[in-house]
Every structure is written in structure tokens, then in C-alpha cells.
Amino acid sequence: MNSGTTTANLATPRPGRNPPARAADDVVISVRDIVVGFGDKIILKGLSLDVMRGEILGFVGASGGGKSVLTRTILGLTRKRSGTVDVFGQNLDTLSYMQRRQLEQRWGVLFQQGALFSSLSVRQNIQFPMREYLDMSPRLMDELTVAKIEMVGLSPDVAEKAPSELSGGMIKRAALARALALDPEILFLDEPTSGLDPIGAAEFDELIATLQQTLGLTVFMVTHDLDSLHTVCDRIAALADGQVVAVGPIETMLASDHPWVSAYFHGKRARAAGFGQNGGR
Numbered sequence: 069m070n071s072g073t074t075t076a077n078l079a080t081p082r083p084g085r086n087p088p089a090r091a092a093d094d095v096v097i098s099v100r101d102i103v104v105g106f107g108d109k110i111i112l113k114g115l116s117l118d119v120m121r122g123e124i125l126g127f128v129g130a131s132g133g134g135k136s137v138l139t140r141t142i143l144g145l146t147r148k149r150s151g152t153v154d155v156f157g158q159n160l161d162t163l164s165y166m167q168r169r170q171l172e173q174r175w176g177v178l179f180q181q182g183a184l185f186s187s188l189s190v191r192q193n194i195q196f197p198m199r200e201y202l203d204m205s206p207r208l209m210d211e212l213t214v215a216k217i218e219m220v221g222l223s224p225d226v227a228e229k230a231p232s233e234l235s236g237g238m239i240k241r242a243a244l245a246r247a248l249a250l251d252p253e254i255l256f257l258d259e260p261t262s263g264l265d266p267i268g269a270a271e272f273d274e275l276i277a278t279l280q281q282t283l284g285l286t287v288f289m290v291t292h293d294l295d296s297l298h299t300v301c302d303r304i305a306a307l308a309d310g311q312v313v314a315v316g317p318i319e320t321m322l323a324s325d326h327p328w329v330s331a332y333f334h335g336k337r338a339r340a341a342g343f344g345q346n347g348g349r
């Protein structure tokens with residue numbers, strides 16, 4: 069999937085992709101100095117990070133380092149002890165219930181675990197957020213459901229299936245369709261390619277890139293997948309010791325002298341994937 073990809077074409081936007089916005093006022097998510105812990109265990113230790121409009125930001129870090137915790141904190145599902153999270157310029161701590169609900173309609177989430185409600189059909193899963201947030205006729209919901217299913221590359225008959233009847237790749241796609249149900253501007257993806265074989269993972273990466281492009285999405289993607297980082301991410305942020313220790317395009321990661329970042333991007337697996345040789349791939 070990555071053959072023909074060079075370090076040079078990572079420095080500039082890949083052909084066919086619009087350059088992501090980089091203006092300071094185009095920060096879509098701004099995390100400042102957040103501290104998150106459980107009991108006496110501090111996971112995020114004053115972490116700061118910006119996500120820019122229209123970019124795919126890959127978020128990497130050691131297992132158990134706090135990537136999901138950061139995602140859940142941004143989404144307001146995990147309490148922080150201090151610091152701020154602004155989304156679309158709105159400090160999440162200051163929002164009223166209604167403002168919060170309006171904001172929630174502007175993002176879609178694909179969680180790593182429990183991607184679909186197992187007791188609901190794919191149609192019911194996709195319509196879940198529509199029922200939760202919108203007042204729509206069943207007919208319109210059905211039409212939108214088919215559109216979302218086709219958008220993620222599944223056939224319409226999948227709508228009536230139960231999650232247990234789908235392959236791992238189809239479940240990811242159906243969950244993505246649900247994440248897109250409300251036409252969000254931001255997509256949060258927590259390890260979207262985990263559990264997929266390399267071909268399935270590559271196809272899913274391609275789907276994310278295509279959707280980002282056609283829908284103008286901003287994507288925050290937690291991933292361990294070196295191929296995903298290389299092929300679809302505009303920038304990468306690396307988490308270590310509870311903080312973002314490097315952020316930038318792949319070249320920044322390859323040049324970083326932080327021990328974890330260096331080990332990750334120059335390690336055995338990275339070398340097997342063709343990274344880190346002569347400063348690139």
C-alpha cells in the first residue's frame with residue numbers, strides 16, 4: 069500500500085489531498101495543560117495539543133500511556149483535574165447543556181471497543197445518534213442511513229444485519245457510518261485499524277482519507293499503525309510521560325531525539341515497514 073511513497077511527498081500534501089489549513093485561528097481543538105488522573109495515578113501531566121481544521125492528526129504513544137484517556141477527556145467523558153479543552157473556540161467547561169448537545173452533533177466518534185451496539189441492527193445503530201439528537205421522520209432517517217452505508221463502502225442490505233453477522237472490517241465500516249450519522253465536522257477515531265488484516269487496514273485508511281477529503285473533516289486518530297501514520301496523517305503527535313513530546317509531520321518524528329519517539333519510529337517494526345532509513349521511507 070505504501071510502495072512509491074517517499075519522504076519528499078510527505079513534506080508537501082499528497083497528490084489529490086487539499087493542504088490542511090494551518091492558520092492559528094483555524095485551531096479546531098485546543099488542549100491546554102490538562103492533568104488527568106485516577107486516584108494517585110496521574111496519566112496526563114499538563115498535556116497541550118492543537119488540532120487544525122482539515123487535518124488528519126495521528127496520535128501515538130505507548131500502550132497504556134493515555135491516548136484513549138485524552139480522547140475521552142476531549143469528549144468530556146473523563147474528568148480532568150486542571151487545564152482547558154476548547155473545541156471550535158468554545159471552552160467545554162463553560163457550556164450550557166444545550167450548547168454541549170449542539171457541540172456533540174458536530175463530532176463523530178469511532179471507539180476502539182464496542183464499536184456497535186450488539187443488540188441493534190446496523191440500521192438501528194446508525195440511526196441511534198439521529199434519534200438522540202435530531203427530530204426526523206423514519207423515512208428520512210432510512211434514506212440517510214442508506215447514504216451513510218454506501219458512503220463507507222458497504223452494500224445497503226447490510227442495514228438489516230446484526231453486528232454478529234458482519235466481518236471485523238464491515239463492523240468498523242458500519243461503526244464509521246454511525247460516527248458520520250450527524251454529518252460531523254470532527255471525527256475521533258480510536259485505533260480504527262486494530263484487528264484488521266493489512267489489506268483491510270489499508271482499505272480502511274484509504275476510506276478515511278477519501279472521506280476526510282470529500283467531507284472536509286478534521287480527524288483525530290489514535291493509532292499504533294505505522295502504515296496509517298505514514299499514508300493518511302498530515303501530522304503526528306507523540307505522547308510520552310503524560311505529555312506531547314513531539315508533534316509535526318513524519319520527518320519531525322524521524323528527527324526527534326526523544327527516546328520513546330526514536331525507538332518507535334526507528335525500531336524493528338518501523339524498519340520492517342520501511343521507516344527510518346536514510347531519514348525517511
Ligand SMILES: Nc1ncnc2c1ncn2[C@@H]1O[C@H](COP(=O)(O)OP(=O)(O)OP(=O)(O)O)[C@@H](O)[C@H]1O
Pocket residue numbers: 106111129130131132133134135136137138
Ligand atoms: N476509568 C479509569 N479508571 C482508572 N484507570 C483508568 C481509567 N481509564 C484509563 N485508566 C488508566 O489510564 C491509563 C491510560 O489508559 P489508556 O486507555 O488511555 O491508554 P492508551 O494509551 O489508550 O493504551 P492502548 O494503546 O493500550 O489502548 C492506563 O493505565 C489505564 O489503566
